[in-house]
Amino acid sequence: MPASTCCGLASAGMDAAEAERIAPMFKALGDPVRLRLAALIAGQDEICVCNLTPHFALSGPTISHHLKVLREAGLIDGERRGTWVYYWIKPDALQALASLLQPVPVTA
Amino acid sequence: MPASTCCGLASAGMDAAEAERIAPMFKALGDPVRLRLAALIAGQDEICVCNLTPHFALSGPTISHHLKVLREAGLIDGERRGTWVYYWIKPDALQALASLLQPVPVTA
DNA sequence: CCGCTGTTTCGACATGTGTCAAGATAGGGC
DNA sequence: GCCCTATCTTGACACATGTCGAAACAGCGG
Numbered sequence: 001m002p003a004s005t006c007c008g009l010a011s012a013g014m015d016a017a018e019a020e021r022i023a024p025m026f027k028a029l030g031d032p033v034r035l036r037l038a039a040l041i042a043g044q045d046e047i048c049v050c051n052l053t054p055h056f057a058l059s060g061p062t063i064s065h066h067l068k069v070l071r072e073a074g075l076i077d078g079e080r081r082g083t084w085v086y087y088w089i090k091p092d093a094l095q096a097l098a099s100l101l102q103p104v105p106v107t108a
Numbered sequence: 109m110p111a112s113t114c115c116g117l118a119s120a121g122m123d124a125a126e127a128e129r130i131a132p133m134f135k136a137l138g139d140p141v142r143l144r145l146a147a148l149i150a151g152q153d154e155i156c157v158c159n160l161t162p163h164f165a166l167s168g169p170t171i172s173h174h175l176k177v178l179r180e181a182g183l184i185d186g187e188r189r190g191t192w193v194y195y196w197i198k199p200d201a202l203q204a205l206a207s208l209l210q211p212v213p214v215t216a
Numbered sequence: 217c218c219g220c221t222g223t224t225t226c227g228a229c230a231t232g233t234g235t236c237a238a239g240a241t242a243g244g245g246c
Numbered sequence: 247g248c249c250c251t252a253t254c255t256t257g258a259c260a261c262a263t264g265t266c267g268a269a270a271c272a273g274c275g276g
Contacts, residue, residue, distance in 0.1 A: 006150040006199045007206075014147035019140035027138025031264080032127035035134065039122035042114040049223065062265055064224055069263095083222055083273055091114045094209040098115075101206035103199070139234080157253065170235055172254055177233095191243055191252055218276085225270065232263070240255065246248085 008100040025097055028073035033058065034066045038089065041076055046088040116208040133205055136181035141166065142174045146197065149184055154196040 012018065029035050033056060040055060041047055053063050067087060070076045075094065078087035120126070137143050141164060148163060149155055161171050175195060178184045183202065186195035 006197050007202050009143075009147040009202070010151040012147065014144055016140065016144065019143045019147075023138050023140040023143045025138075026134050026143065030131055030133075030135025030138040032124065032131040033264085035117075035127045035131045036122055036124065039117040039120065039127075043118035053222095058264095059266055060223070061225080061267080065264075068224085080223080080272075085223060089114050091211070094115050094117070095211065098206045098209035101202040102210070103203065141234085166234095167236055168253070169237080169255080173234075176254085188242075188253080193253060220275085221273090223270105223272080226268085228267095229265085230263105231265100233261080235259085235261100237258090238256085240253105242253080243251090245250085 006103065008102055008104055011104050012100055022097070022100070025073045025075060025093065028070050028075055029097075031066070031069075033062075034070055037063070037066055038070060038075060041070075041087050042089040042094075046078075046086045048084045048086050050084055052087075114211065116210055116212055119212050120208055130205070130208070133181045133183060133201065136178050136183055137205075139174070139177075141170075142178055145171070145174055146178060146183060149178075149195050150197040150202075154194045156192045156194050158192055160195075 014022075029038060036055065037052060040052055049063065049067070052067075053060060056063060067076070067078070071078060071087075073093075074090060076087050076089055078085055080086075122130075137146060144163065145160060148160055157171065157175070160175075161168060164171060175184070175186070179186060179195075181201075182198060184195050184197055186193055188194075
């Protein structure tokens with residue numbers, strides 16, 4: 001019904017509550033370190049923290065902090081397996097964000 | 109050639125420089141007020157600030173600040189026409205972000 | 217059980233961010 | 247030229263965020 005000039009953003013019911021729910025996901029991607037982390041994680045089925053850290057000139061705790069932000073935003077998930085902790089991307093979450101930015105399907 | 113398990117993020121050359129360039133766009137969408145502003149702006153060809161402000165319980169300067177952030181991120185643009193200032197969405201910018209989150213086209 | 221490595225949590229600090237009130241600027245109408 | 251409205255800029259403030267080092271925690275291997 002709305003003109004839907006551009007993209008999913010326009011046709012989604014983006015009221016205040018919905019914005020509060022979704023904004024943290026974009027926010028999590030809004031840091032260069034986290035964006036690279038997400039890209040690295042998305043590049044494989046799963047990846048060990050020990051394979052992420054070497055890509056950055058940052059302390060372990062800082063990487064861990066960023067991973068926590070991404071997880072709390074619902075963009076990734078992870079679990080400890082023995083000594084190492086593995087993270088993987090949650091494609092549905094990314095897809096949900098993508099659909100807000102894409103040109104609207106056909107909505108007419 | 110990368111496994112490209114999930115999405116554009118994985119296949120994009122997301123090095124540090126690219127991340128620094130793109131992260132601000134996600135960051136701009138990472139605030140609930142700005143996300144709603146973007147949705148409102150995307151819903152029409154263009155929209156006057158005077159039609160945006162009433163949707164929020166925020167001062168004029170605050171709305172103006174958020175619009176500036178969105179504009180500096182390259183997601184919207186705007187111009188003054190007489191008394192009023194009009195903003196419009198930049199679909200290409202949104203599309204660029206969407207392509208990072210979408211399942212990768214066919215890249216195989 | 218003890219120590220070793222990988223990861224997270226805690227505490228602290230500097231910087232960034234969202235918000236407002238007050239003032240400045242831009243245009244239109246008298 | 248003057249005032250009025252719409253918008254932006256500035257200055258200030260409380261609060262959030264990115265970063266680190268130190269310390270805690272989780273498992274493995276002796």
